[in-house]
Amino acid sequence: MGGTDIERLIALLARLPGLGPRSARRAALALLRQPQARMLPLAQAMEQAARSVRTCSSCGNLDTRDPCTICTDPGRDAGMVCVVETVGDLWALERAGVHRGVYQVLGGTLSALSGMGPDDLNVAPLLARIAQGGVHEVILALGATVDGATTAHWLQDRLAGSAVAVSRVGQGVPMGGALDVLDDGTLAAALMARRPA
Amino acid sequence: MGGTDIERLIALLARLPGLGPRSARRAALALLRQPQARMLPLAQAMEQAARSVRTCSSCGNLDTRDPCTICTDPGRDAGMVCVVETVGDLWALERAGVHRGVYQVLGGTLSALSGMGPDDLNVAPLLARIAQGGVHEVILALGATVDGATTAHWLQDRLAGSAVAVSRVGQGVPMGGALDVLDDGTLAAALMARRPA
Structure with missing residues (x-):
């Protein structure tokens, strides 16, 4: 695959949620094609966020x-x-x-x-x-x-x-949702949460 | 969304092929939860690859x-x-x-x-x-x-x-492929590429 640096990059990208081995390779290739314009800015944004972002001691945000x-x-x-x-x-x-x-x-x-x-x-x-x-x-x-x-x-x-x-928070039919595609649990919750019209 | 550093990270992640705004947010959250164990190693792998990887002047790899x-x-x-x-x-x-x-x-x-x-x-x-x-x-x-x-x-x-x-390279039915799900072009290519059995 052309160097352990590339393999390591792909392995770490593949651990992101939403990316598998295949899409990690595509993402790595896209980054490697534009190292200055895409890869370094993303690497720097990650380092900056890792340094600056903390958990709010009050609410957990x-x-x-x-x-x-x-x-x-x-x-x-x-x-x-x-x-x-x-x-x-x-x-x-x-x-x-x-x-x-x-x-x-x-x-x-x-x-x-x-x-x-x-x-x-x-x-x-x-x-x-x-x-x-x-x-x-x-x-x-x-x-x-x-x-x-x-x-x-x-x-x-x-x-x-x-x-x-x-x-x-209320439970029931989501906005834009058609009844016939909803699961039984949601339908039961929606009926129980009925209100006078 | 809690700081421009986070927004910038999400925006850059969302530009990767295979990731959209939604999965970029999930990926950013996963990285932010483990800045030392996940985000910094990925950032360093990217910087290392951006520095070390080049295009082979002979073959383009x-x-x-x-x-x-x-x-x-x-x-x-x-x-x-x-x-x-x-x-x-x-x-x-x-x-x-x-x-x-x-x-x-x-x-x-x-x-x-x-x-x-x-x-x-x-x-x-x-x-x-x-x-x-x-x-x-x-x-x-x-x-x-x-x-x-x-x-x-x-x-x-x-x-x-x-x-x-x-x-x-040959064209035709891919390994493990059923004929009834293939497109017309592939079927035509497979028939033209027929060989004595």
Whole structure:
């Protein structure tokens, strides 16, 4: 394949999610064709990000600042905390632009299979903020999976004693979704979540 | 999205072939979660490859050496030259381990649409090697496309005056392929390439 440097590059690219051995080779070739214009800028962006990006000690977001841009934004409602599993979920909500409060990134869900217990979840900053009386609503935006539901129930229990309003995001037919292609679980959730028209 | 460093990383990753905006975000998140274990090694592999990898002045392969490992391998038949369009094609043949000669990477095909003319093809080293009398067979392993066929015809014309045997790779039913899923062009080529059983 022309040198261990190329093989090493392909092997590391192939470990990225979404890339396999085949697409890693295509990506490596594209980079090798333009080392100055494409490969070095990407390498430098990676080094820069590895140096500058840290986990927000308040909410668990990834940012160049700690506390992060969202936590320190005076235009956002710090008393409304949206609990998500991952930073990817936070990014998705930010792209949608639908949440004007702040976040708490758990870093996963309770999961017997993967050995995630309550101590593994990044929930202490949220509990501390609640204890200080700065939170009025917690929105649980966890995945509609068994582990997501388990985690939501556990958090509801933990927050039951406080004066905080706890809500969960709605479940049902996704926007633009046709009923006949949806799974049974979604259809059941949509029927249970029915409202007066 | 938490900082321009992250946005810049995602934008550069999204330009890789095989990655779109969505998978670039997933890849960036995976790298950001393990900056020391994953992101820095990949960045360093890229810088190392950008520094060390060059185009072989003899065959057009990408390697840390010039002339490349294949051209300088005494175990290979330097008189049998396989002509391919891209380095990716060369890699594919090397993975298959089916060619024991050397290569000539054209860097593309003749193409009116993309404005590729004979002067844009890396063919001079092959002609020089032939003029020196060191080549006994040229195998045209070009794609079964209009541009590939045009380029093969043009090369056959260029080599017609020399004493070199020129062949083209066979066309037909791919190994493991069922006839009913093949396109008409492949079926026609397979029938024309029929041999006594």
